Amino acid sequence: MKAMILAAGRGTRVRPITFTIPKPLIPILQKPVMEFLLELLRQHGFDQIMVNVSHLAKEIEDYFRDGQRFGVEIGYSFEGHVEDGELIGKALGSAGGMRRIQDFSPFFDDTFVVLCGDALIDLDLTAAVKFHREKGSLATIVMKSVPKEDVPSYGVVVTDDEGRIKAFQEKPSVEEALSTDINTGIYIFEPEIFDYIPPGEEFDIGGDLFPKLVEMGAPFYGTSMDFEWVDIGKVPDYWRAISDVLSGKVKNVQIPGKEVRPGIYTGLNVAVNWDKVDIQGPVYIGGMTRIDDGAKIVGPVAISPNCHICSGATVENSVIFEYSRLGPDVRLVDKLVFGRYCVDKTGAVIDVQAAALDWLITDARQALPVDLPEESKAIAELLQSD
Numbered sequence: 001m002k003a004m005i006l007a008a009g010r011g012t013r014v015r016p017i018t019f020t021i022p023k024p025l026i027p028i029l030q031k032p033v034m035e036f037l038l039e040l041l042r043q044h045g046f047d048q049i050m051v052n053v054s055h056l057a058k059e060i061e062d063y064f065r066d067g068q069r070f071g072v073e074i075g076y077s078f079e080g081h082v083e084d085g086e087l088i089g090k091a092l093g094s095a096g097g098m099r100r101i102q103d104f105s106p107f108f109d110d111t112f113v114v115l116c117g118d119a120l121i122d123l124d125l126t127a128a129v130k131f132h133r134e135k136g137s138l139a140t141i142v143m144k145s146v147p148k149e150d151v152p153s154y155g156v157v158v159t160d161d162e163g164r165i166k167a168f169q170e171k172p173s174v175e176e177a178l179s180t181d182i183n184t185g186i187y188i189f190e191p192e193i194f195d196y197i198p199p200g201e202e203f204d205i206g207g208d209l210f211p212k213l214v215e216m217g218a219p220f221y222g223t224s225m226d227f228e229w230v231d232i233g234k235v236p237d238y239w240r241a242i243s244d245v246l247s248g249k250v251k252n253v254q255i256p257g258k259e260v261r262p263g264i265y266t267g268l269n270v271a272v273n274w275d276k277v278d279i280q281g282p283v284y285i286g287g288m289t290r291i292d293d294g295a296k297i298v299g300p301v302a303i304s305p306n307c308h309i310c311s312g313a314t315v316e317n318s319v320i321f322e323y324s325r326l327g328p329d330v331r332l333v334d335k336l337v338f339g340r341y342c343v344d345k346t347g348a349v350i351d352v353q354a355a356a357l358d359w360l361i362t363d364a365r366q367a368l369p370v371d372l373p374e375e376s377k378a379i380a381e382l383l384q385s386d
Contacts, residue, residue, distance in 0.1 A: 001044075001045050001046045001047065001048070001110070001111070001112070001113075002046065002048045002049070002050070002107065002108060002109075002110065002112045003041050003046040003048070003049045003050075003112055003113040003114070003115065004049065004050045004051070004052070004097075004098060004101070004108075004112065004113070004114045004115070005024070005034060005037060005038075005049060005050075005051045005052075005114075005115050005116075005117045006052060006094050006097065006114065006115070006116050006117055006185075007022065007023070007024045007034065007051050007052060007053050007060055007117035007118075008052045008053055008054035008055065008079050008092070008097055009023060009054075009055065009118070015349070017235075017238070017336075017338055018055075018056075020056075020339075021056070021059070022053075022055055022056035022057075022059055022060050023117060023118040023232065024051075024060055024117035024118060025056075025059060025060060025063060026118065026232055026238065027304075028120060028241055028242065028245055028253065029242070029245055029246075029253075029255060029256055029284055029302060030256055030267075030286065030304070030305070031256070032063065033117070033118055033119070033120055033232060033241075034060075034064070034117045034118075035064075035070065036120060036121075036252065036253060037115055037117065037119070037121070038064070038067065038070045038071075038072055038074075039070070039252065040121065040122070040123070040125065040252060041072065041113070041115075041125070042070070042071050042072050044124075044125035044126050044129075045126070046072075046113060046125070047071070047072045047073060048072070048073050049067065049072055049073065049074050049075075050074075050075050050076075050077060050101050050107060051064070051074060051075070051076050051077070051117070052076075052077045052078075052079055052092075052097035052098075052100070052101070053076050053077070053078055053079070054078065054079040057076070057078055060076075061076055075107075077097060077100055077101045077104070079092050079097060079100070092201075092202050092203070093202040093203045093204040093205075093208070094114075094204055094205040094206070095197045095203040095204055095205045095208060095209045096197070096201060096202050096203040096204075098114065098193075098194070098197065098205075099194060099197040099198070099199055099203065102191075102194050103199055103200075106191075108189070108191045108194075109191055110191065111129060111132065111133065111188065111189070111190060112188070112189055112191075113125060113128075113129070113186070113187070113188050113189075114186075114187040114188075114189065114205070115185070115186055115187075116185040116186075116231070118231065118232045118233070119184070119185060119186075119229060119230065119231045119232065120228075120229070120230040120232065120241050120244075120245075120250060120253065121184075121186070121227060121228065121229050121230075122227055122228045122250055122251045122252040122253075123142065123186065123225065123227040123229070124225070124227065127225070128140070128142050128186070128188060128223060128225060129188055131163075131221075131223045132188040132221070132223075135162075135163065135219070135221045136219055137188070137190070137219050137220065137221040138189070138190050138192060138193060138213070138218050138219045138220060139187065139188070139189050139190070139193055139209075139210075139213055139218070139219075139220050139221075140187065140188040140189075140220075140221045140222065140223060141157055141165065141183055141184075141186070141187060141210075141221075141222045141223075142184050142186035142187070142188070142222075142223060142225055143157050143181040143182060143183065143184060143222045143223060143224040143225070144181070144182055144184050144224065144225065144226075144227065144229050145180050145181055145182075145224050145226075146180055146182055147180070148174055148177065148180050149174060151171075151172060151174060151177040151180055151182070152171050152172065152173055152174060152177075153171065154171065154182035154183065155168060155169070155170050155171065155182060155183040155206065156168065156169040156170075156171075156172055156177055156178065156179050156180075156181065156182055156183075157179060157181050157182065157183050157222045158178045158179045158181075159179070159181065159221070159222045162221075163221045163222055163223060164219075164220065164221055165210075165213075165214060165220045165221060165222050166214065167214065168183075168206075168210065168211065168214075181222065181224045183206065184229050184231070185206075185231065187205065193209075196209060196212055196213060196216075196218070197209060228244065228249055228250045228251065230244055230250070234347060235336065235343055235345070235346075235347040236345050236346070236347065238319070238336070239317075239319065239334075239336070239345055242300060242302050242319055243300040243317075246281075246282035246283070246284060246299060246300040246301075246302065247282055247300065255282075255284060256284070257284065257285075257286075257287075260274075261274070261279070261281070262281060263280075263281020263282045263283065263299065264279055264281045264282075264283050264285070265282075265283070265284045265285070266284075266285045266286075266287070267285065267286045267287030267288070267289070267305055268287035268288065269287055269288055270285050270286075270287065270288070270289050270290075270291070271288075271289070271290040271291070272285075272290070272291040273293055276293035276294065277291055277292075277293065277294070277295050277296070277297070278295075278296040278297070279291075279296075279297045280297070280298045280299055281299045282299040282300050282301075283297055283299040283300070283301045283302075283303070284301070284302045284303065285303045286303055286304045286305030286306070286307065286322070287305045287306075288305055288306045289303055289304075289305060289306060289307045289308070289309070290307075290308045290309070291309045292308075292309065292310050292311040292312075292313075293311055294311040294312045295309045295310070295311060295312065295313050295314070295315075296313070296314045296315070296316075297309070297314075297315045297316070298314075298315070298316040298317070299317075300317060301315050301316065301317065301318055301319070301320075302319045302320070303315070303320045304320060304321050304322040304323075304324070305322055306322055306323045306364060306365075307320055307322070307323065307324045307325065307326075307364055308324075308325040308326070308364045309326050310325065310326060310327050310328040310329075310330070311328050311329075312328050312329035312330075313326045313327065313328065313329060313330045313331070313332070314330070314331045314332065314333070315332050315333075316332070316333045316334070317333060317334050318332050318333065318334065318335045318336065318337070319335075319336045319337070320332075320336075320337045321336075321337060321338045321339065323363055323364045323365055324337045324361060324362075324363070324364060325361070325362050325363065325364040325366075326360075326361060327360045327361070327362075330360055330361070332361075337361055339363075340352050340353045342361055
């Protein structure tokens with residue numbers, strides 16, 4: 001069976017991570033989010049997968065290649081052009097990207113699934129396809145019901161008693177919402193869908209194609225299913241994804257490493273004196289990471305490989321990427337450390353170098369700083385949350 005993963009977006013709301021890492025490669029405890037999607041597709045019999053790429057396309061293609069080591073076949077459709085030897089991405093929109101693949105050579109010749117490449121899900125795809133076929137649907141949206149107070153954060157789908165889609169509401173207020181079923185970005189199509197997508201132009205599935213199907217009265221359905229779904233659309237979503245995995249809420253995602261204490265998992269050769277640190281799970285600590293005596297870590301926390309948490313430092317509800325050093329007595333709460341950036345849960349970014357905070361958060365591969373500048377310590381309060 002065939003599927004498509006949408007991977008051409010720039011991921012502007014997940015910066016600074018997506019300055020150098022495309023959204024499908026954002027790691028969930030050391031494994032790219034798109035790798036989980038490939039595993040899910042394979043489990044449900046989808047083994048021929050097209051991926052549209054644009055922003056940082058080479059990184060995606062270099063990691064997944066032809067899909068052989070993941071038990072599937074992968075092909076890529078690049079959206080953009082080469083200018084002075086550099087790849088310049090220009091996404092065609094989700095529906096436009098589908099149409100480009102089909103126009104190149106008719107690939108989608110039976111029922112196929114389309115997934116966003118930046119979502120962590122544990123959906124029963126087989127059951128969703130069964131619903132789609134039983135309804136004789138041209139297009140089906142897999143929906144998820146959310147609490148009414150959460151509706152303003154999502155695109156809402158309105159259906160009739162048979163599941164036929166009647167209307168959409170984009171992030172309505174609680175009072176205006178006509179449904180609590182939201183669009184998860186998981187779609188099932190028949191090849192005839194391309195009759196509704198114009199060739200050679202930017203065209204979006206949600207914004208252009210779906211309203212057109214409703215207007216024309218096409219057989220267009222939604223099915224609300226109970227499954228774990230984390231869309232990494234914004235920085236706070238990434239925290240939720242890590243937290244959900246560490247808490248065991250996402251069934252198809254295993255915490256890597258070895259459980260050395262209840263709720264505490266480590267990779268290879270972690271340097272820590274367990275009797276002289278305070279670590280409260282759920283916590284993951286990557287291989288070759290050093291945690292000095294007197295450090296305190298309160299989960300959920302994910303510390304990537306090759307990091308150094310210095311003596312007296314506190315890390316709570318945070319995510320730390322590879323090769324980060326957290327200085328002595330630093331308190332990091334509700335933060336994400338990525339290279340030279342420190343990001344809070346609202347998405348606010350501090351450039352550590354520009355703020356003269358290299359003594360506080362730096363690259364673990366650099367020599368240890370000798371003197372901590374007193375004038376910078378006031379700025380360090382920006383990194384602390386109570």
